[in-house]
Amino acid sequence: MFGGIWTFDSFTLTVDGKEVRGPGFANPWIEFRDDGTVAGDYGCTPFRAKAKLEANTLTLGEALPVPSPSATPAPSDTEESCQTPEQQQQEIARYKGLKELEKEKSEYYAERNEKLADFEAKVKKFLHRGQLKITEVERESGGPPPGTLPQLRNEHGDVATLDIVRSTGFFDTPFQLTMRTFYDHPEDFRSAKDTSFTFHRDGTVTGKLVCNDFTARVYFNGSHLFFRDAELTTHRTCAAQKMKDEADLLKMLRQSLNYRYTGTGGGMYMREDGDEHWTLGITFRTAKDQ
Secondary structure, three states, X not given: OEOXXXXXXXXXXXXXXXXXXXXXXXXXEEEEOOOOEEEEEOOOOEEEEEEXXXXXXXXXXXXXXXXXXXXXXXXXXXXXOOOOHHHHHHHHHOOOOOHHHHHHHHHHHHHHHHHHHHHHHHHHHHHOOOOEEEEEEEOOOOOOOOOEEEEEXXXXXXXXXEEEEEXXXXXXXXXXXXXXXXXXXXXXXXXXXXXXXXXXXXXXXXXXXXXXXXXXXXXXXXXXXXXXXXXXXOOOXXXXXXXXXXXXXXXXXXXXXXXXXXXXXXXXXXEEOOOHHHOEEEEEEEXXXX
């Protein structure tokens, strides 16, 4: 469990005997750190707390300050994300003067925020309701590694199975880009064998974009990531199609979109935050599996 990042399996947990499912725009995650703390997000609200791990039990303790993010992604043009109250008011203001639409938008956000607040309260209650017993359950066949998943249960019968967001084998593993998806339409990437992406713990990603080597900053925020300062570090030329593919990849990195991602030692998938059927998706496999 330590060294990786986890979320709730299917964004679902059971509290007080009732199944609790997070709204699609919520991003609950939890990271067990080896410094005696746990960090994460209840859905759209970050948290950090002291943690005591003994054998197969975990107890969360005193709340700790949450570090401010060192950078932010490019602003999203979708409502399918954790919007601040200011962003919501800006969306509502777009319909100023159109009373019915303005009223509709206000009611939409009121209902959305109520659902989110309820979900976050249930997640917080689950995590901070005393000692959590840790067991293992088998993953359904066909799922990504690991073969078993950790399950947390407290003395009140609340239970949650955790699913992997980022495994401990993710960093320093070379990945090759294999497929891109545009508007729910997947397509093989022709220059896949000439790409290499290696993510490092220091917040950089290095590798090759078809013809040339590159580097970029990468910022992780739980189940999301985004890129900054993507640059080529060599200036080689190659076939026209390969040069075009490289230019497309570099443009993608420089857009600094906010991507929801899953990364393990065996592969990685990331898609632009928002409606998964209308966004950009990218699939990677480890280079050794190509």
